[in-house]
Amino acid sequence: MSNASELHTAHDAGLVQCQVCGNLSKAPAHLSKYDVMSCPRCGARIKRREQNNSVEVTWALLIASTILYIPANMLPVMSVYMLGKGQPDTIISGVLHLLEAGQWPLALIVFVASVFVPLLKLFSIAFLLISIQRKSRWRPHDRMRLYKITEYVGRWSMVDIFVIAILTGLVQFGNLARIEANAGAFSFAGVVVLTMFAARMLDEHLIWDISRKEEPAA
Amino acid sequence: MNQSPNIACPECGQLHHYRPIAPGQTAFCTFCGETLYRNRTHMIDAVMALTLAGLILFVMTNLFPLLGLRAQGQEQEMHLFGASMTFWNQEYRILAVLIVLNIIVFPLFELLALLVVTLTIRNHWESSFAIFLYRWMREIKPWGMLEIFMLGVLVAVVKLGDVATLIIGTSLWSFAGLIVTMTAASSILDPFTVWRELDKTHKVKPHE
Ligand SMILES: [Zn+2]
Ligand SMILES: [Zn+2]
DSSP states (O other): OOOEEEEEETTTTTEEEOTTTOOEEEOOSOOOTTOOEEOTTTOOEEOOGGGOOHHHHHHHHHHHHHHHHHHHHHSOSEEEEETTEEEEEOHHHHHHHHHHTTOHHHHHHHHIIIIIHHHHHHHHHHHHHHHHHTTOOSOHHHHHHHHHHHHHHGGGGGHHHHHHHHHHHHOEETTTEEEEEOHHHHHHHHHHHHHHHHHHHSOTHHHHHHHHTTSOOO | OOOOOOEEOTTTOEEEOOOOOOTTOEEEOTTTOOEEEEOOTTHHHHHHHHHHHHHHHHHHHHHSOSEEEEETTEEEEEOHHHHHHHHHHTTOHHHHHHHHIIIIIHHHHHHHHHHHHHHHHHHTOOOHHHHHHHHHHHHHGGGOOHHHHHHHHHHHHHHHHTTSEEEEOHHHHHHHHHHHHHHHHHHHOOHHHHHHHHHHTOSSOOOO
8 A cells, every 4th residue: 555645635725737647746836728738748738637638528529429329219220131132220229129039038138238238328418517517426336436437338339330330241142131321320339439538538537526525624 | 645636537537656576466455446447467478469369360350251142043252341331332332441450450450459559568579550550440449349249140140040041150259259268358458457568668758
């Protein structure tokens, strides 16, 4: 174990920390809103609390992904052509077909990855943003855990896109049977990518910052 | 000890003094409980061995077909790269590029970056290039999606299972091995130690 310092945080000590490599460096006395500071060790761009626009950028990405979420669920993601007859499937109807066929473990995987996880992401990022903006001090540890879960599970939504890629790649038997990808897949991939960026842009240190201010100084 | 705190928790920013710990031990943040650093013996050697194995498995996975499908006397084969080409052929070009990045480019970049980083630390080379690669490897990490693609393969296999005859390709096995080696490598590797080691041979020292 290492010793906790009397000084609370890097921020209190006038230091900034690189989010990529963890290197600490002195915060410059003057930095205008558009100056960019890069890490002296690894060269990554360092976000500074004073000029932090993470909340605005995250909101923008979140709103864009919420809008894309509508066509992602309304439009068909792929169509199965059997003997010339085509049947387009949306994400939901795909899950329902799996249930009808009795393949409920598969239906559950697709439902969790493609319906539950994207919704969870949209709601939890919005919740975290609102709690930061309202300077909430409510359970910072739990909100941090929610953030980490959101960041971790988001990528798994791509599984449906990969399934479509594999199915369209394999089932190409001309008129007999073939599978085509549709526009819904494109919007859905857009939702996954945008929510991944939104989770990355959200500066999770903001969750702690406000809670710490209330603690008695040691 | 009178030295100033020199590390901060990556999660909450709490400052700590760096203290060497015994092999096998782990240091945690006193405020939020996040792992700060670990001391593991032979860490660099183990990661290098896993990376070399991973590179061989990566080549094998891309050379051989992943899955095949037989229906009505016709046969269809698909390579890893082919899975993204289907989107390209259907005019969803951006989606095709995204998939190639997710399952080929980023995993390969991660393997090569790990190889350069471990070689640099072992041989005490000047570390500017390794630092550059390791930085981008860390930023790109969530976008490499081999294990998610594997889940996709399993879902597709079950879906097609009762419609047609599936042929499990050679590369499916090397693909599974690749995921295991890469997961092992990244769970063994302690980023704090890597940065500390790379810093030692970094010529372009920052202003203090
Ligand atoms: Zn850095
Ligand atoms: Zn901490």
